[in-house]
Amino acid sequence: MDEQARVREIYQRLQRESANWEPTSLSYFKGEPFKALIAAMLSAQTREEQTTAAANRLFALADNPFDMLKLIDEQIYEAIQNVQYAEPKVGYVRDIAERVAANGGKVPETVEELVEYRGVGWKVAVLTLAVGYGRTEDITVDVHVARIGKRLGLVNPATKQPPKVNEELKRILPRDMWPHWNALMVQFGRNVCLPTYPRCPKCPLNDLCPKIGVDRVSTR
Numbered sequence: 001m002d003e004q005a006r007v008r009e010i011y012q013r014l015q016r017e018s019a020n021w022e023p024t025s026l027s028y029f030k031g032e033p034f035k036a037l038i039a040a041m042l043s044a045q046t047r048e049e050q051t052t053a054a055a056n057r058l059f060a061l062a063d064n065p066f067d068m069l070k071l072i073d074e075q076i077y078e079a080i081q082n083v084q085y086a087e088p089k090v091g092y093v094r095d096i097a098e099r100v101a102a103n104g105g106k107v108p109e110t111v112e113e114l115v116e117y118r119g120v121g122w123k124v125a126v127l128t129l130a131v132g133y134g135r136t137e138d139i140t141v142d143v144h145v146a147r148i149g150k151r152l153g154l155v156n157p158a159t160k161q162p163p164k165v166n167e168e169l170k171r172i173l174p175r176d177m178w179p180h181w182n183a184l185m186v187q188f189g190r191n192v193c194l195p196t197y198p199r200c201p202k203c204p205l206n207d208l209c210p211k212i213g214v215d216r217v218s219t220r
């Protein structure tokens with residue numbers, strides 16, 4: 001099987017399997033750029049269910065930048081206190097709301113503009129564009145995308161920076177896969193290709209995967 005056929009087979013098998021897995025929660029903010037931006041920023045270093053709960057508490061108080069600016073810091077903190085680095089993130093929420101309000105309520109549509117915002121790095125910017133605007137010129141790279149890409153031999157094991165992982169993946173994955181790759185890897189990484197003990201014996205990709213860097217596997 002050549003590499004393009006292997007990639008296509010990986011994708012098709014995972015798409016079939018994904019019907020059995022929980023969807024990723026940021027998809028709840030699909031088509032809502034401001035909410036997607038705030039939720040993506042809150043998600044840094046934080047588990048998805050905590051991010052969603054915090055974002056929903058915050059959006060129950062204010063779901064647009066103008067109303068969010070009327071909140072006091074204590075209200076924001078109380079809503080998001082269960083995310084990692086909640087204190088600096090209160091400042092990021094305020095900064096994002098101020099900048100978006102100053103832009104007439106419109107979230108920028110480029111990575112270059114978004115990374116100028118406090119608390120917004122490349123990954124948050126790409127995720128915001130994908131969820132909020134359906135823009136998929138890049139693949140959102142998180143720990144699941146990077147880890148699984150390396151195990152599958154799609155990404156160089158030495159590559160560390162998310163933008164570089166994105167470039168390597170875009171060279172090998174056909175364009176139609178880019179919009180779905182992050183969510184697929186997040187679901188797969190939570191259910192099968194786990195960080196420390198991947199479930200290789202039960203993995204639908206077992207025969208397609210070189211298991212690069214995998215030392216120990218789960219027998220469950």
Ligand code: SF4
Nearest residue numbers: 193198200203206209
């Ligand atoms: S075979 Fe193992 S390392 Fe490869 S994708 Fe499946 S779970 Fe991950």
